Amino acid sequence: MSPATTRAAVLREYGRPLVLEELPLPAEPEPGAAVVRIDRTTLCGTDAHLWQGGMPGVELPIVLGHEMVGTVVALGEGADRDARGRPVGIGTRLVWSESTCGHCHGCTVLREPVLCADRGYGFRQRADRPPYVTGGLAEYCYLPPGAARLVVPEDMPHDWAAAAGCAVKTALRAVRRAGGVRHGETVVVQGSGPLGLFGTALARAGGAGLVVTVGAPADRLAIARAWGADEVVSVRELTEPESRVARVAELTGPRGADLVLDFAGGPTANHEGVLMCGQRGRHVVVGLAGPDARAVPLDVVMSREIQVLGSLNGDVSDLDGALRFLESFRDRFDFSAAFGAPAGLAESTTALAAMASMTTTKAVISPHLDLKEPA
Ligand SMILES: [Zn+2]
Ligand SMILES: [Zn+2]
Structure with a gap:
């Protein structure tokens, strides 16, 4: 009624x-x-x-x-x-x-x-x-x-299904926009909010070799680890963009990241994300940098042949993918930890x-x- x-x-x-x-x-x-x-x-x-x-x-x-x-x-x-x-x-x-x-x-x-x-x-x-x-x-x-x-799906918890409606589908679309994660790739995830956490799980589930999640606070980084991050970088400990880029470079080695998923937002995130990319890296921008954004170094984009891709929310195809991802990996990741x-x-x-x-x-x-x- x-x-x-x-x-x-x-x-x-x-x-x-x-x-x-x-x-x-x-x-x-x-x-x-x-x-x-x-x-x-x-x-x-x-x-x-x-x-x-x-x-x-x-x-x-x-x-x-x-x-x-x-x-x-x-x-x-x-x-x-x-x-x-x-x-x-x-x-x-x-x-x-x-x-x-x-x-x-x-x-x-x-x-x-x-x-x-x-x-x-x-x-x-x-x-x-x-x-x-x-x-x-x-x-x-x-x-x-x-x-x-x-x-x-009948047995899917309400919380998970609800979050598929924005967080999970948005993270999933970002990965799709990059052409997916290729086996053994190095993936850097900027942000450890819901998007960054689901992005971390998607990267791991997608076959990444090394996953580095950059964010804060500590409890979110702990979830990132549980959801597949091999390494985490705290933006509360490394407060300068340069130090974060340097730390990620240490972790990824001279090849740099193959894929950077930028869910962080904030004025320097896009700039940092491009610098974290290696040659032929893909940088997917989801987070809003706002009016005070630091310029993205296009000379680096050119010289490393980086692809910078925008990704906006998600459509019903991404929503369907989100539900299927949550269902398929329910035993691998404790998704309830985020709620x-x-x-x-x-x-x-x-x-x-x-x-x-x-x-x-x-x-x-x-x-x-x-x-x-x-x-
Ligand atoms: Zn939303
Ligand atoms: Zn229309």
């Missing part, structure tokens, strides 16, 4: 506590759409970033959360199959990708959903206009028609603050957990 309204944690003012409100849900999902009861939402660094200060093109109020898994409670006409053609009905557990417009250059000429000019990220949906709630910090949410769905204990919807602000301060690797919200508590 689809409810008429849903409790949601609404961002009304940047940096301020989210406000628990009752928002409307469409009475009848339009053709191709669905309404899901959210089983779990995992928070991403982007949610914390948005909460702290916004992003161009985002207007308040919004419902944050773009990594979630949910169970169908209402289906629009023609929404009875997932992207792989498997049946979807009331009670099916799903993950889904951002909707696309279907008629822009990115959609129709390039056929790259991530390059859609009007991609339906949940945080672009204003919470005071229909369909109100497409974000994950709510009990129920609306899946717009253009959002491709995938049925979640915090689930908190209720009323704890959303605390969870965002924990993400912002990096005291938790992946904060987890179970929106129905605190249902009986006063809002």
Whole structure:
């Protein structure tokens, strides 16, 4: 039974506590759409970033959360199959990708959903206009028609499935953009947040010879080790870009890295990443360097014949790959190590603050957990 309204944690003012409100849900999902009861939402660094200060093109109020898994409670006409053609009905557990417009250059000429000019990220949906709630910090949410769905394997933990929706698919796409990991390659992973950790596991699982993960704090680097890093470099111990590049050079030897996955962001990360590449290295940029970015040394790009590749989030193909990766390597990597204990919807602000301060690797919200508590 689809409810008429849903409790949601609404961002009304940047940096301020989210406000628990009752928002409307469409009475009848339009053709191709669905309404899901959210089983779990995992928070991403982007949610914390948005909460702290916004992003161009985002207007308040919004419902944050773009990594979630949910169970169908209402289906629009023609929404009875997932992207792989498997049946979807009331009670099916799903993950889904951002909707696309279907008629822009990115959609129709390039056929790259991530390059859609009007991609339906949940945080672009204003919470005071229909369909109100497409974000994950709510009990129920609306899946717009253009959002491709995938049925979640029955025994997959909620947290893992939710994280596939951004962190895992984004890391996986970055590896794919580089043409995959070749056997025995030296891979450097910049960043030890969720992207860097999943990138570390992907590099190891993909057949890397040596994996070096660069990041902080120590507990995240410990997970990186458990997920396949042979060596870790702490950016809290080596605070200067030059010292990090030198340390990585020691570890990789004169050949340098064959593949650098740049998930770190920050003003010097791109610069460092290129310098960590050896001859014919591939450098995949995912992290945002921001307005104060240190220039990338293009003379080094030229003289070593380095390929620098951008990688933006992920599409339904990457999402499918993410689910399959998590399922296939569940016995090899303790993926649960990255997730915090689930908190209720009323704890959303605390969870965002924990993400912002990096005291938790992946904060987890179970929106129905605190249902009986006063809002
Ligand atoms: Zn994200
Ligand atoms: Zn489009």
